[in-house]
Amino acid sequence: MYRELRCTACNKLLGKGSGTVEIKCCRCKTVNRFN
Numbered sequence: 001m002y003r004e005l006r007c008t009a010c011n012k013l014l015g016k017g018s019g020t021v022e023i024k025c026c027r028c029k030t031v032n033r034f035n
Contacts (some may be wrong), residue, residue: 005034
């Protein structure tokens with residue numbers, strides 16, 4: 001099941017997916033890690 005991956009600082013939607021991923025937010029430059 002896919003879930004929304006949102007920035008923890010500004011709540012911008014970064015993508016939808018599953019698994020482990022690390023994404024840098026283009027809006028606020030925060031590095032987000034999801035498991």
